[in-house]
Amino acid sequence: xxxxxxxxxxxxxDRHIQEEEEIELTSVGVDIGSSTSHLVxxxxxxxxxxxxxxxxxxxxxxxxxxxxxxxxxxxxxxADILGEFIEDSYLSAGLQRSEIDTGALILTGVAVRRANAxxxxxxFSAEAGKFVAVSAGDGLEATMAAHGSGAVIRSxxxxxxxxxIDIGGGTTKIAHCFQGKVLQVTAVDAGARLLVLDEEGSIxxxxxxxxxxxxxxxxxxxxxxxxxxxxxNAMADRMAMRIIEAAGLTKMSDETSxxxxxxxxxxxxxxxxxxxxxxxxxxxxxxxxSSFGDLGPQLARGARSRVEKLNIPIEQPVAKIxxxxxxxxxxxxxxSGTTIYVSPTSAIPxxxxxxxxxxxxxxxxxxxxxxxxxxVRTARTRLDLADPDSPLALSFKWKGSAxxxxxxxxxxxxxxxxxxxxxxxxxxxxxxxxxxxGLIGIHFKxxxxxSCPVISIDGVTLSEFDFIDIGEMINASGAVPxxxxxxxxxxxSV
Numbered sequence: 001x002x003x004x005x006x007x008x009x010x011x012x013x014d015r016h017i018q019e020e021e022e023i024e025l026t027s028v029g030v031d032i033g034s035s036t037s038h039l040v041x042x043x044x045x046x047x048x049x050x051x052x053x054x055x056x057x058x059x060x061x062x063x064x065x066x067x068x069x070x071x072x073x074x075x076x077x078x079a080d081i082l083g084e085f086i087e088d089s090y091l092s093a094g095l096q097r098s099e100i101d102t103g104a105l106i107l108t109g110v111a112v113r114r115a116n117a118x119x120x121x122x123x124f125s126a127e128a129g130k131f132v133a134v135s136a137g138d139g140l141e142a143t144m145a146a147h148g149s150g151a152v153i154r155s156x157x158x159x160x161x162x163x164x165i166d167i168g169g170g171t172t173k174i175a176h177c178f179q180g181k182v183l184q185v186t187a188v189d190a191g192a193r194l195l196v197l198d199e200e201g202s203i204x205x206x207x208x209x210x211x212x213x214x215x216x217x218x219x220x221x222x223x224x225x226x227x228x229x230x231x232x233n234a235m236a237d238r239m240a241m242r243i244i245e246a247a248g249l250t251k252m253s254d255e256t257s258x259x260x261x262x263x264x265x266x267x268x269x270x271x272x273x274x275x276x277x278x279x280x281x282x283x284x285x286x287x288x289x290s291s292f293g294d295l296g297p298q299l300a301r302g303a304r305s306r307v308e309k310l311n312i313p314i315e316q317p318v319a320k321i322x323x324x325x326x327x328x329x330x331x332x333x334x335x336s337g338t339t340i341y342v343s344p345t346s347a348i349p350x351x352x353x354x355x356x357x358x359x360x361x362x363x364x365x366x367x368x369x370x371x372x373x374x375x376v377r378t379a380r381t382r383l384d385l386a387d388p389d390s391p392l393a394l395s396f397k398w399k400g401s402a403x404x405x406x407x408x409x410x411x412x413x414x415x416x417x418x419x420x421x422x423x424x425x426x427x428x429x430x431x432x433x434x435x436x437x438g439l440i441g442i443h444f445k446x447x448x449x450x451s452c453p454v455i456s457i458d459g460v461t462l463s464e465f466d467f468i469d470i471g472e473m474i475n476a477s478g479a480v481p482x483x484x485x486x487x488x489x490x491x492x493s494v
Contacts, residue, residue, distance in 0.1 A: 022047050022056070026095065028103040030086070032069065032111040032120055035169025035193045036279055037082065038322055039064040039089040064089035066321060068292070069111070077111060079119035086123060097126060108141055137384035138187035138261045142166065142173035146182050147465070149277040150318030156180030160272035163247055164317070167280035167299065169193035170207065174247045176265055182464075185382055187261040188246040190239040192280050192296040195221070195232075199293075202226045209259070213239055216255065233302075236295045240302030249310055262381075273315045274307055281320040341441025347427050347453035348470050353393045355431070355466040356385055360410075362399035367406050372413025380417075383464060388420035393429035395462035402436045404443075411440075411448040427453040431468070433461040 024045050031038045041064075045057040070081035090097060105124055107117055145166035146152050155162035155177035166173040170191040176183045194210030197203055203225050206214075214221040217234045221227060227235075245256040248265040257264065282288035283300030291297070307314055342348055358375045361368070376394070380386045394414065400406065414430075415422060422428065428450065430440055441456030455470065462468070 025101040026061070026099055028095075028100050029106070030103065030124070031106045031108070032077070032082070033108040033168065034111065035069060035191075036321065037067045037069045037085065039086065039093075040322060041093045041095060062093035062095075063322065064092060075113065075116075077116045077119065079123065082120065083123050106144075112137075138171060138173060139185050139382050140384040142175045142185035142187060142262075143182050143382060143464070145173055145277050146175035146177055146185070148319050148322075149275050151175065151177045151273075151275050152180060152182060153318075154273060154275070154315070158272040160270055161268055163249075163268075163271055163274045165243060165247055165274065165276050165303070166278040167191065167243065167276065167284075167303065168278045169294070170209075171261065172243050172246070172278070174243075174265065176248070176268070182382065184265050185262060186246055186265045188242055188256065189259040189261060190242045190246075190299075192292075192299050193294045194239075195235070195295060197293045200226070204293075212259075213242075232295060233298050236298030237302040239295070239299055240306055243303055244306045244310075249307070249312070271312045273313050275315050275317040276303070277317050277320055279321045281317065284314075285316065285320065287320065341438045341445075341454065341456040343441070343445050343454050347455055350391065350427060350429070350455070351469040353391050353429055353468050353470075354383070354385055355393045355395050355462045355464065355468060356380060356383060357395045357462055357464045357466075360396050362397075365400070365406075367409035367413070369409050369413035369416060372410060373417040376414065376417035388424055389426065391421070391427045391429060393431050393462065393466075393468050394418075395431045395460075395466070397461075398432045398434045398436060398440075402439055404447075407440065407443040408447065411444050414444075415448060415450060422450055422452045425452045427455060429468070429470070430454070430456040431460050431462055432456075432458050434458055 022045065024043060027042045027044055029038075029040045029042070041061040043057075043059045043061055044055060047056040064085075067082075067085045070078040070085075072078040105120070107120060111117065111120060146164040149164045149166070151162050151164035152175075156179060160178075162177045164175045164177065166175075168191050170189075170193060171187050172190045173185065173187045175185045189209040190213070193205075194207045194213065195203060196205040203221060203223050206221060206223060211221060213235055217231070217238050219227065219231050219235070242256045242259055244250055245252045246260060246265065248268045249271070251267060252264060276284045280296050280300050280303070283297050284304050288296075304314065356376065356379050358379045360372055360375055380392075385392050414428075418428065428444070430437070430444070432440065435458050437456045437458030440458075441454050444450050444456070445454045457470075
């Protein structure tokens with residue numbers, strides 16, 4: 001396996017990474033959502049083990065105050081006010097933008113809409129080369145919240161199912177976690193800011209889904225109405241019921257099924273532990289008592305009460321409202337030099353490619369192409385990586401022989417699952433932890449005759465929430481520098 005030359009330089013801070021045993025990076029995580037916006041600054045210390053860098057220490061340097069996402073008109077985010085908030089956050093952290101080595105910009109909800117995303121992106125244009133930018137859909141939000149809250153790590157220490165319920169302003173994301181992995185996720189149209197009141201108690205904003213929840217309890221609402229406290233409690237409790245049903249804790253009604261944004265979760269018989277995250281979780285655990293003119297307190301009471309009646313243990317999360325952004329801030333950049341197959345060579349450099357870590361079954365002598373295809377599709381749904389116009393890196397742990405027949409079966413399954421990407425000539429990035437990267441790449445290109453660019457790397461282990469950068473080929477060695485940026489979630493405190 002070829003190594004990256006010591007002359008290779010691939011870092012945002014203009015440092016010779018390959019020559020250093022320990023590297024300290026300053027990172028910022030930015031989460032712009034429909035309801036709130038957050039910034040968290042972190043320090044990540046990496047140590048070299050062999051040819052790879054791993055996280056040795058991580059520390060939160062500064063948590064900026066939480067900002068209600070500002071709106072100009074309708075669903076258009078006020079970029080000027082948001083920009084001032086970001087600048088104030090840097091000032092309060094005592095950091096200059098030039099001191100930031102890496103980071104992530106996470107856009108969710110209405111922030112993902114084209115005009116908003118463009119305006120927000122302009123605020124970080126100077127950091128374009130440093131940041132990983134993610135437009136997080138419901139599946140990815142649910143998965144990230146499960147990691148950020150500590151539910152995934154917690155499930156590794158439990159003998160059963162751990163559920164995380166992330167209640168935000170517009171939607172609620174739910175994840176079933178087992179043995180250190182996210183099994184399944186879903187999302188439901190239920191959140192604290194589907195209805196917003198002014199200081200007089202009159203409705204100043206109501207989402208279409210908010211109107212639907214109001215109609216479900218027999219009290220249609222519109223802007224200007226002044227609902228009674230009992231009505232608001234009833235509306236919040238109905239949403240809490242939808243959330244509990246969507247989580248698989250009770251039988252799901254047809255009405256709840258219609259409000260799902262992702263496929264339903266199975267109904268479960270036993271739950272070892274349950275955690276809440278998201279903005280409403282601050283009320284669930286009694287860490288917030290202020291009123292923000294929405295249904296946060298009522299929804300928190302309803303959700304917690306319904307879980308307690310089911311005798312399910314409610315445990316403290318690692319992070320609540322900041323679950324997503326803490327994970328986004330604490331990135332690790334790992335470095336590995338490997339042999340590589342690239343065709344055509346113009347396919348590199350390629351940057352910020354999200355990783356799909358599929359759990360393929362290589363235990364049999366024959367590989368089932370249909371099972372390979374289904375595994376890829378399931379993982380793409382879970383991580384919101386279904387965009388046929390964007391590349392993704394397929395990471396896997398090859399087992400068994402690399403015979404022509406097995407390579408052919410594997411390749412046919414991948415080609416079937418990624419047909420939309422391949423037909424659009426989007427590069428296919430293949431990453432395995434063994435030493436057959438070249439063999440796989442050649443087979444995909446020469447035997448299966450994929451029309452798209454093919455990049456195949458070995459000797460690298462990737463995980464979900466990794467993003468990889470592949471630099472230009474070094475002529476002297478035939479290798480390429482590979483930077484792996486991984487979302488690092490905080491450990492569970494016992």
